[in-house]
Amino acid sequence: MIKNIPLSALIGLIFTGAYFFVAIAAPLIAPYGMAEVVGDVWEPASSKHLLGTDNIGRDLLTRMIYGGRTTIFIAAAATLLSFLTGTSLGLLAAVLGGWADQALSRTVDLIMSIPSLILALVILAIVPVTVPILILVMGLLDATRPYRLSRSVAVDINVMDYVEAAKLRGEGRAWIIFREILPNALSPLVAEFGLRFIFMVLFISTLSFLGLGVQPPLADWGGIVKENKDGIVYGIGAALYPAVAIATLAISVNLVADWVLNRTTSLKGGRG
């Protein structure tokens, strides 16, 4: 198994793993406290502060580590919520068909006819912005995409002769969903999970940057940009570190997702 992983996927796995490890172990790794002011405003990088300090003199590396923890936690929770809601409704719509499918699919069409950022902004104008609410809003708005994917994959599989053969055998709905459809739908769904996670990271960062996401003093990558953006015109690059972090995380997850998707067509147990 391990020796068959291509180099690109291995790099992706290592980086993704590293980011998650840092996120979980943040308090152990971070050199200072999250909101601790330890120096001057925008100190340059030094042996004391590897990435320098931020707009009010907090250690930037510490902020980045805690920021990663917040961003990854919110993105992962929202992705999970989005996926559980989306795929279970999608599979159900595909297997039930008829009016249940129509009602669900038309609702999803309607939600998707408005860009999700705009819809999120409308909602956040009304409700108080807290972490659980952010997760809920992002997760539910984005559930439309896993819904569409899982429904279309399941509809394709549902008309396959082997599913018909199972129905003719007299198998129950549970067997059809869990033994016939799900094993064959898993690879595209897992790959999509990765892509949705990236999207969530970008989404929460954007909201935080607009001031409508994670609220200070809690750190997250989008918020770090917002806090330090004024430094840019003085040539201080503190606001750009999150770009590097987000891009490397996103690319790593992408590489893993690509590999999972390609593996779908592999010989043994493949769909090929």
Place this chain on the structure above:
Amino acid sequence: MHPIIKLVSQRLALGLLLLFGASALIFGLTEALPGDAAQAVLGQSATPEALANLREEMGLNRPALTRYFEWLGGIVQGDLGQSLTNKLDIAESIGKRLGNTLFLACVAAIVSVPLAIFLGLLAVRYRNRWPDKLISAITLTTVSIPEFLIGYVVIYYVSVKLGWFSSLAMINDSMSFGQKLNAIALPAFVLTLVVLAQMMRMTRAAILNLMQSAYIETAELKGLSTFQVIARHAFPNAISPIVNVVMLNLAYLVVGVVVVEVVFVYPGMGQYLVDAVTKRDVPVVLACGVVFAAVYIGLNMVADIVSILANPRLRHPK
């Protein structure tokens, strides 16, 4: 009736229905969620009496359905109501800002669409060779960084380090067209970067799919040159997929505008919306939401109608 007229009018009707549904969804969300405009104005610590008075004053005690249809009727007549915070007419404020936003989006589109199609064709021409691989690597990178960060990276390097262009995209009526273009050069550049990669990748996929058709092989086996094959046989069939790609990305661009405007402090719709959300100015948020939804739905509708019109099976029924 010609089937194509029927299909197009069906699609138009669906667009209107979606627009109606979208307005209902946006309005309904602000109603269904805990908290309302009065709460938003007075804040969490307001006394119940003050809240009740303000609700009475704003007419929030009447049934939601009545208010929805009043609001919808207003929109149809161009009346979007009044801002809660500065009491200004929303339609007027939006009018000017929408113009600015469309100007920015159009400039970005004029640059990015031809460039993306050209680069997409290039990727097809050199499939699996280095230009193709370079293009897909750049695509992967740009889709992995949020728009606002691309904006700051550009400001940091182009505006601060190189000293070209201002990091603030100020724009007003007294400026000449050239000055305006100069002012929005950086945000337009960022928007182009944001949509270019996706558009390029999708163009590449659409053209590749087309070039693998059996009728392209037939044309090649007629001894036509590569140029003739593309011009005579690929191009007429490529219009619909390419228009689709372009429209989908323009719709995406409209959303990207929101964030890019905030980065460059550009006086457009996106800035207006984000300000309103921050200040919890519900009528403005509603109005902006509907305008963005309308543009988005409209572009998607145009894409669908073009593919209906470009389909020879529908244009020349049996």
Place this chain on the structure above:
Amino acid sequence: MSDTLLKVRDLKIGATVYPPGEKPHDIEIVHGVSFDLAPGKVLGLIGESGAGKSTIGLASMAYGRGGVEITGGEVWVNGRDIMKSSLGDVRNLRGGEVTYVSQSAAASFNPAKKIMDQVVEAAVEHKKFSRKEAEARARELFAKLGLPDPDNIGNRYPHQVSGGQLQRCMTALALCPEPDLVVFDEPTTALDVTTQIDVLMAIKEAIADTGVAALYITHDLAVVAQVSDDIMVLRMGDTVEYGNTDQIINNPQEEYTQALVSVRSIEHEEKQPTSEPVLSVDGITARYKGLNFDVLHNVNVELHPGQTLAVVGESGSGKSTLARVITGLLPPRDGEITFAGRKLSSDLAGRSREDLRELQMIYQMADVAMNPRQTVGTIIGRPLEFYFNMRGAEKHKRVVELLDEIELGEKFIDRYPAELSGGQKQRVCIARSLAAKPKMIICDEVTSALDPLVADGILKLLLDLQKIEDVAYLFITHDLATVRAISDSIAVMYQGRVVRYGPKSQVLSPPFDDYTDLLLSSVPEMHLGWLEEVVAHRKMESAGN
């Protein structure tokens, strides 16, 4: 001009394959093939899938499809080696000297352009004719190929004419520039059998009239025998036998060729009907949801235990719909089905587990009839578990027994469907249905996706199993040769109705109704001159009427 138009010497063709999960590598698909073709002659290239016949045909135009490359040997056309020609020369050759007719005209015509524009394009491009002359020639060819309204059909778009007509338009497209050689790549394979014969005759006459030479590529030896002067039998990229048509058909030297010629030589004694049928279909009328016409009209057939009823018809005849009605997937509007003495619920949900067990089904495409994520052992074992509650060693023992019955053996038990060949997959499907110990199996075109020799093996297996298990088959097919080989009784279907029904000997002997006559006489027979006989027979009949 030399006396050989096309000279191929030691042609080797390779391709790069990209197996998922492995490094891409090069393979050789044609290993040194040589032949000659004189002007005005027709050479048939015949073989099963993977024989390399299409690849060789396209090589005569210096064309490789999707990563296929000519790696060695020589191809001479009109006295010059086209492998060494410049790109400009090759372009002049393509569409000028050598033209191509593909299997699917529907996909090969550009949907956005009128037929005429596409038919004359090569002739005008290569300056063979002016646009006006080319159009006149095209109209002449349309008439010669028997297309309706030859003066105006060119103004239509490809989707506005039928499949058979479009295939003839493609032939006109190939003949329009007055080429020296036409490559016909399975030009009639996608057509219904009654349409095939007309297109075949049109092609044959057009070849004779224009004096063009042709490479005729097909998997059907009976078809190629009608049109070619010489035949080359190919197998996995190698020449098996190469000779004139008479010798290949009437005196084949190689074992493989003999097998191809004698395919469907299965002997099967017709059984007499018993007193009690296992299945009786009474007055079934059915339509699909959303359609406003019936797909089946008052269908009545019976099937007796241990026997085979063949339901035969062309695409759109309703034969597969009948299968869906019997299985309960499509409840009929009217009529009833009696199975093993019990009246069957019209809906799948209303049937007992016993009903489901005793009525099994085998599909046309074996690769999509098996869950790719399950092993052969799981696939065959599931009905045992589901119907008979077999577990562990008992189940394993029975699965192995079934694997032996289908001549595969225990070593296949842990394989996935993707690791099996087409014939092996179909065998596993047969074992899965037998595992339920059914009284009857519906076989829906079970051999039509397979190469002839493999199909033959499957038919023999089915007949052997019928003797052992005493199971009845409802055999749905468009292939009359299969029907002759295995059936006890036959129902001929046309446009949703059973137009002829009875014991095999009776259905297949005259006097015939018009449709059955047309259908029976359209099946290509493995003797020279069959095509002319049929056409002459039909002309006489229509003159008689």
